[in-house]
Amino acid sequence: xxxxxxxxxxxxxxxxxxxxxxxxxxxxxxxxxxxxxxxxxxxxxxxxxxxxxxxxxxxxxxxxxxxxxxxxxxxxxxxxxxxxxxxxxxxxxxxxxxxxxxxxxxxxxxxxxxxxxxxxxxxxxxxxxxxxxxxxxxxxxxxxxxxxxxxxxx
Amino acid sequence: xxxxxxxxxxxxxxxxxxxxxxxxxxxxxxxxxxxxxxxxxxxxxxxxxxxxxxxxxxxxxxxxxxxxxxxxxxxxxxxxxxxxxxxxxxxxxxxxxxxxxxxxxxxxxxxxxxxxxxxxxxxxxxxxxxxxxxxxxxxxxxxxxxxxxxxxxx
Numbered sequence: 001x002x003x004x005x006x007x008x009x010x011x012x013x014x015x016x017x018x019x020x021x022x023x024x025x026x027x028x029x030x031x032x033x034x035x036x037x038x039x040x041x042x043x044x045x046x047x048x049x050x051x052x053x054x055x056x057x058x059x060x061x062x063x064x065x066x067x068x069x070x071x072x073x074x075x076x077x078x079x080x081x082x083x084x085x086x087x088x089x090x091x092x093x094x095x096x097x098x099x100x101x102x103x104x105x106x107x108x109x110x111x112x113x114x115x116x117x118x119x120x121x122x123x124x125x126x127x128x129x130x131x132x133x134x135x136x137x138x139x140x141x142x143x144x145x146x147x148x149x150x151x152x153x154x
Numbered sequence: 155x156x157x158x159x160x161x162x163x164x165x166x167x168x169x170x171x172x173x174x175x176x177x178x179x180x181x182x183x184x185x186x187x188x189x190x191x192x193x194x195x196x197x198x199x200x201x202x203x204x205x206x207x208x209x210x211x212x213x214x215x216x217x218x219x220x221x222x223x224x225x226x227x228x229x230x231x232x233x234x235x236x237x238x239x240x241x242x243x244x245x246x247x248x249x250x251x252x253x254x255x256x257x258x259x260x261x262x263x264x265x266x267x268x269x270x271x272x273x274x275x276x277x278x279x280x281x282x283x284x285x286x287x288x289x290x291x292x293x294x295x296x297x298x299x300x301x302x303x304x305x306x307x308x
Contacts, residue, residue: 005271006278015290016277018297020200023177025223025304032225046174069179071186117159123170124160130303135296136169142289143172149284150179 030122038115044082045119048112051088051104058091058103069147087111184276192269198236199273202266205242205258212245212257223301241265 008016031042040048050067051057059067065075079102082088087108091101104112128136162170185196194202204221205211213221219229233256236242241262245255258266282290 005274007274008277008282011287011291011294012282014294014298015285016281017203018294018301019177019180021221021223022297022300023173023223025301026173028223028225028228029304049171067175069175069177069182071182074182120159120161123162126304127170127300128162128166130300131169131296133165135292137165138289138292139296140165140168140172142285142293143176144168146176146281146284147172147179150183150280 026123026126029126030119033122034115034119037118038111040111040115043078044087045112045115047078047082048087048104048108051102052109052112056103057109058101061090061100061102064102066151082108180277180280183280184273187276188269188273191272192265194265194269197232198241199266199269201232201236202241202258202262205256206263206266210257211263212255215244215254215256218256220305236262 027042034040034042034045046068047064050064051059061072061075061079065072068075079088079090083090086105089103089105091103093100131139181196188194188196188199200222201218204218205213215226215229215233219226222229233242233244237244240259243257243259245257247254285293
């Protein structure tokens with residue numbers, strides 16, 4: 001780059017570094033609890049949550065990557081590990097160029113059903129309980145905006 | 155749990171799920187660029203950023219885990235990989251029970267110096283440019299609050 005970089009201001013740095021730190025801290029706290037009680041990583045939980053929210057418990061790989069905000073390679077690696085544990089299954093469709101489906105298995109559904117009440121309580125305890133309704137709403141709006149703006153660039 | 159779980163409201167869900175999705179999307183975008191141009195993962199960058207911000211480019215493992223919001227086991231695994239690539243080095247101190255230091259190497263410092271202008275431009279392009287100064291400030295405050303509240307519980 002030829003021009004002098006526009007380094008982040010203190011406030012900008014606080015937002016970006018704060019986002020990374022807050023995320024990693026919350027995921028670490030909530031993930032530790034999921035792992036010790038239910039043998040699920042936070043990432044397993046997030047994948048299962050998206051699948052069980054979808055009609056018939058199934059999504060195309062590409063849709064799932066999109067809704068998670070993940071690279072397809074990361075998703076593919078993670079699904080391989082989850083499939084070995086019988087939490088999800090892949091359904092190839094040879095005659096459909098839009099790509100394979102991922103479906104939650106009965107065992108995956110049972111795992112998230114058992115974990116969900118505890119996980120939601122953790123999300124409240126570590127995160128939502130510290131914020132006002134106004135802060136919660138604003139954070140949701142910011143996230144939605146950033147996701148939409150980036151999605152539109154693809 | 156005996157009582158009926160307090161499931162998340164739509165707004166709460168938007169904040170929590172939005173936080174995960176926004177984070178993963180931004181880390182994926184910025185990380186892809188770091189990896190392809192500089193051979194650094196986003197995580198490598200974050201570790202190097204914290205170390206180069208510290209006096210003498212060194213922090214105790216425990217301080218670094220705290221400031222990143224990471225489990226110590228995750229940090230330890232990641233530092234092993236970074237040390238193999240000569241980006242950081244560990245300094246054990248046998249006579250000090252407060253634990254080992256991590257220090258950025260000259261090669262690690264050169265790597266982040268080269269990557270920083272591009273990375274900051276990416277953070278602006280994918281994230282900050284979409285937000286108002288008020289949103290940026292609020293997000294920073296929310297992150298600081300959540301990190302502080304959780305830190306205080308330990």
